[in-house]
Amino acid sequence: MRLKxxxxxxPVQRQRFADSMAKIAVDRCRASFAELFEYFAPRxxxxxxxxxxxxxxAEELAQEVMVTVWRKAEQFDPGKASVSTWxxxxxxxxxxxAHRRTQRPELDPDDPMLRPPDPETPDTTLNRAQLExxxxxxxxxxxxxxxxxxxxxxxxxxxxxEIAKSFNLPLGTVKSRIRLAFNRLRGQLEGDP
Amino acid sequence: xxxxxxVSANKAQPAFSELYSAYAAGCLDPAFALLVETQAALRPDVxxxxxxxxxxxxxxxxxxxxxxxxxxxxxRALDAIDAAAASNAPPRVALNGVSxxxxxxxxxxxxxxxxALFAAxxxxxxxxxxGLRRLALPVSDAAExxxxxxxxxxxxxxxxxxxxxxxxxxxxxxxxxxxxxGPGDLSVxxxxxxxxxxxxxxxxxxxxxxxxxxxxxxxxxxxVQRLIG
Numbered sequence: 028m029r030l031k032x033x034x035x036x037x038p039v040q041r042q043r044f045a046d047s048m049a050k051i052a053v054d055r056c057r058a059s060f061a062e063l064f065e066y067f068a069p070r071x072x073x074x075x076x077x078x079x080x081x082x083x084x085a086e087e088l089a090q091e092v093m094v095t096v097w098r099k100a101e102q103f104d105p106g107k108a109s110v111s112t113w114x115x116x117x118x119x120x121x122x123x124x125a126h127r128r129t130q131r132p133e134l135d136p137d138d139p140m141l142r143p144p145d146p147e148t149p150d151t152t153l154n155r156a157q158l159e160x161x162x163x164x165x166x167x168x169x170x171x172x173x174x175x176x177x178x179x180x181x182x183x184x185x186x187x188x189e190i191a192k193s194f195n196l197p198l199g200t201v202k203s204r205i206r207l208a209f210n211r212l213r214g215q216l217e218g219d220p
Numbered sequence: 221x222x223x224x225x226x227v228s229a230n231k232a233q234p235a236f237s238e239l240y241s242a243y244a245a246g247c248l249d250p251a252f253a254l255l256v257e258t259q260a261a262l263r264p265d266v267x268x269x270x271x272x273x274x275x276x277x278x279x280x281x282x283x284x285x286x287x288x289x290x291x292x293x294x295x296r297a298l299d300a301i302d303a304a305a306a307s308n309a310p311p312r313v314a315l316n317g318v319s320x321x322x323x324x325x326x327x328x329x330x331x332x333x334x335x336a337l338f339a340a341x342x343x344x345x346x347x348x349x350x351g352l353r354r355l356a357l358p359v360s361d362a363a364e365x366x367x368x369x370x371x372x373x374x375x376x377x378x379x380x381x382x383x384x385x386x387x388x389x390x391x392x393x394x395x396x397x398x399x400x401x402g403p404g405d406l407s408v409x410x411x412x413x414x415x416x417x418x419x420x421x422x423x424x425x426x427x428x429x430x431x432x433x434x435x436x437x438x439x440x441x442x443x444v445q446r447l448i449g
Contacts, residue, residue, distance in 0.1 A: 057298060064294045069286030076287060078246060086289060093297045094304065115278045119246035123253050155271060162275040181273055182280035184245030186238055205241075212272055 044110035045103075052100040060097055063110070068093055071118050077183060078122060092118045107155045158216065165215045173208040180205055237269070244273035251363035251430045252386070254331055255406075258428055259388055261329035262404035324369075324426070328390060332428065335359065336367055345369070351419075352376060364431045370394065370419035378416040383432040385409045387417075392425030394418060 044066070047059035068089045075085035095117050103113055166174070179190045187205070191198040242248045243256045260266045290296070325336045335357050345353040351374030359365040370376060370392075386408050393402040394417040401407050409415060419425040 060298070060301075061294050064297060068293060068297075069289055070281055070284055072287035072289060073284045074281055077284070082287070085287065086293070089289070090293070090297050090300065094300050097297075097301050098304070109278070111282055112274060112278045115281050116274070119244075119277075122246040123248065123250055158268070158271055159275050159278075162272050163279055166276065166279050177276050178280045178283075180238070180241040181244050181276040182284070184242050184247030186242070209269075209272070212276075213269075216268065216272070 041109050041111070045105040048100055048103045048105075048110055048113075051097060052103065060093075063096065063114075064093055067096075067111075067114050071114070074115075074118060074182075075122070088118070088121060092121055095121075105156070109156070109159055112159060161215050162212050165212050169208055169211070173204060176201065176204050177208055240266075240270055240273045241276075243270065244277040249360050249362050251360035251365040254335070254357075254359055254365065255386055255388055255428060255430050257331035258329055258390065259404055259406060261331055262388075262390070266404070324424075328426070332367070332390065339367075349377060350374065362432065364429075366429050368425075368427045368429055370417070370425045370427070372419055372423055372425075373421045375416055375418045378414055380414045381409060381411055381431060383411065386430045388428045390426045390428055392423045393420040394425050394427070395420065 044063060047063050050056035050059040071089035071092050072085045075088045076082060080088060092114065096114055103110070176190060179185045179193070185193070187201050188198055191201045194201065239248065239252060239256055243253055248256065256270065260270045325333065325340060328336055336355060339355050339357050343356060345355050348354050351371030353369045355367040357365040357367060386406060388406045389401045389403050391403055393400060396415045396417040398407070398415065
């Protein structure tokens with residue numbers, strides 16, 4: 028597995044990215060933009076290719092996203108999201124608008140979309156930045172086979188049955204492993220052991 | 221496979237929706253993305269699950285093997301920035317308050333509001349039966365997306381669908397053969413299901429419906445619908 032090869036941005040690096048965003052917003056600093064570009068543009072291209080764009084189209088999309096980062100820099104709020112999340116969101120929305128590939132939902136009978144709201148669930152008192160820190164820390168503790176499944180579902184956007192096929196696992200196993208991993212993350216947010 | 225009723229929460233082992241992971245990854249059809257975003261705006265539990273999904277996606281986005289870029293990629297981006305600054309087109313602004321009839325639309329949750337305001341200004345609401353109006357939302361080529369407004373106590377004509385229909389209650393509520401649905405609740409109906417939703421009596425019901433097949437009304441309204449398209 029090459030999963031750990033490229034390490035995710037650490038807290039120090041994340042702070043530096045946030046500082047670069049501020050310099051772009053306030054000073055229109057081109058050096059700060061170049062720094063963000065160096066880290067994010069190759070990952071944006073990789074993401075777009077992952078979702079089916081050919082290399083030259085993927086590079087164009089990465090360019091467009093980075094230009095948007097410059098234009099909207101003053102809208103970035105470090106209390107609400109990390110720079111990675113904010114940039115990824117721009118890319119994802121760009122992609123939802125552009126590709127319009129239909130992912131036909133196949134809902135599980137236990138699907139929470141079909142669940143009435145649980146009145147005992149309090150509105151989260153965590154802000155987005157805190158939630159992100161907790162989930163990131165918890166992700167680091169997951170075994171690599173769970174991370175691979177999460178990658179297939181949340182980054183590659185595969186359905187559970189597509190994952191079952193590509194990992195050669197029974198569908199029920201895929202569902203229960205993803206549920207297990209997700210519940211571990213959720214448990215951390217709720218303060219469970 | 222399709223399910224025609226609300227499934228109660230299994231507290232010991234709540235499931236995770238594939239819609240949220242597909243949304244986080246950017247693979248969801250825009251109509252279903254709107255459905256997910258609207259449900260999140262209405263429900264804190266969905267908001268949290270979606271936020272978590274996004275963090276998982278982002279952490280893999282960071283971990284992914286970076287792709288090779290053209291040598292002058294960063295300069296091309298800076299050139300594009302300079303070119304855009306030179307032309308500096310003013311942003312498009314959503315229309316405001318063209319009519320008092322849109323008052324209700326202003327109370328819609330954010331993901332829906334602008335879209336509904338544009339649609340109301342464009343084609344507008346269509347009369348679909350006594351006490352029943354619908355507003356087509358131009359979201360997706362693949363899935364039909366509409367906002368329904370049902371007067372209190374009014375029954376939507378019994379209908380079936382070609383494909384599946386996802387109905388999210390935005391405000392008010394309705395009851396059909398399978399149960400009662402309030403704000404944030406989603407009803408999923410498949411081709412085999414024939415149902416007749418009745419709006420609650422305490423106020424109009426506004427619901428967002430996404431269908432991947434046509435909706436067929438039965439009876440007199442069905443005939444009228446076929447005539448007026």
